[in-house]
Amino acid sequence: MKALVYTDTLEMEYRNEPKPVPGPGEALVKLEAVGICGSDMHAYHGHDARRVPPLILGHEAVGVVQNGPLKNRRVVLNPLMTCGHCDHCQGGRSNLCSERELIGMRLAGAFAQYITIPERNLLDMPQDMDSVIASLAEPAATSLHAIYLAEQVLHRPISECRALVLGGGSIGVFAALLLKHKGCTEICLGDTNSLRRSTAKKLGCCTVYDPLAKDLPEENSFDLVIDAVGSGRTRAASCCFVRAGGVISHVGLQDNEPGLDTRRITLDEITFLGNYTYSAVDLRAAIHALYEGALGPLDWVETRALSEGASAFREIHEGSVAAPKIVLRP
Ligand SMILES: [Zn+2]
Ligand SMILES: [Zn+2]
Structure with missing residues (x-):
């Protein structure tokens, strides 16, 4: 073969x-x-x-x-x-x-x-x-699992959260689409690659920004941050943009460099969640959502x-x- x-x-x-x-x-x-x-x-x-x-x-x-x-x-x-x-x-x-x-x-x-x-x-x-x-279905299930775990510890429904997604690869894109599908209306996505930013803009479900530019989202303002990159820099960004009492859902595995602000995590009761893959239930749910067209074109x-x-x-x-x-x- x-x-x-x-x-x-x-x-x-x-x-x-x-x-x-x-x-x-x-x-x-x-x-x-x-x-x-x-x-x-x-x-x-x-x-x-x-x-x-x-x-x-x-x-x-x-x-x-x-x-x-x-x-x-x-x-x-x-x-x-x-x-x-x-x-x-x-x-x-x-x-x-x-x-x-x-x-x-x-x-x-x-x-x-x-x-x-x-x-x-x-x-x-x-x-x-x-x-x-x-x-x-596999990457969509990974994003679904990351959101599902965050929902267990968020102090408000996802539809009432401001959400930030770091990384515009497929996990980040599916996270943004699934958040919208769950009723979240304020979604922001950051990626350093301009081609990926233009693709993310066309999704129509999130505002998009360049993490290396000056015009950044407001610090301390997101109930949920999904880190679909997993680098020292994105962990530092997560700790900066998450709101007091918010949740950082960590999916990416780019490097193991330091970046977490454990002082802020402690003083502001921020939940840091690791996510790994999915269950068969998440996979079936992802197949269903994709088949039904729930995640758009x-x-x-x-x-x-x-x-x-x-x-x-x-x-x-x-x-x-x-x-x-x-x-x-x-
Ligand atoms: Zn994969
Ligand atoms: Zn086992």
Whole structure:
């Protein structure tokens, strides 16, 4: 089969790889669409010790099952593999499972024609749903989960919050769209990339600003800050813009540099929330919202052939892509 293989830092190669063979309880899936995630880019930059080349990356995937009880069914892959029986799995927080594995991390990912995955990681989807739209379920579920956790600790309904989103990649864009869908009317989004800012402006759901310019949002004014970048600078910005009593929902994993103002967090009772991935419930909710068109026209998503994947990675790296998401078609 053909696959896009991460072979070294800043190197991707489209080449022949052995077609995987499903083991007991596993499905062979012929892939239709696979999105490029920020975490794939992190690996491509050589910054992810967990993703060692040569490796097939990719985990935002949709395809057709080739064997077993769901044969010929189109499915969304839940890329997070969990043990199913530990305390976290049984307590409904399987994303915290200590034995969790993600496809495209140590196991082969989905930038390929085929993948094998446990049958219990297959999520049903409307069979007439567009595969590129369905592949957005994973990033949308990540944003949904981040908002859901914040809702547990916000002291007012989301519809009455002022919200700030840091980062205009797909997680940030989905966060803004989902906040609007939940009734939030005051949403602001910051990104340093002018192409991404112009894409975010076209969404029509948020005001957009350049964090490097002079014209910044008002400090100490947002009930909710969603950090979809996760750098020392965005953590510092979160602590500056969040209101007393507000919530910082931290999703991005760009670096581990200092930036948190723990004095302000303490004195102003600010809640700092870490978020990791999603539950199967979040994924199903994301599939439903995308299928119903609840997140508006998804015309900001760009589609390319998997064979063109290496140039897509290079262009995202160079910052010359306006689309917050590129989906590859095997
Ligand atoms: Zn992802
Ligand atoms: Zn577990």
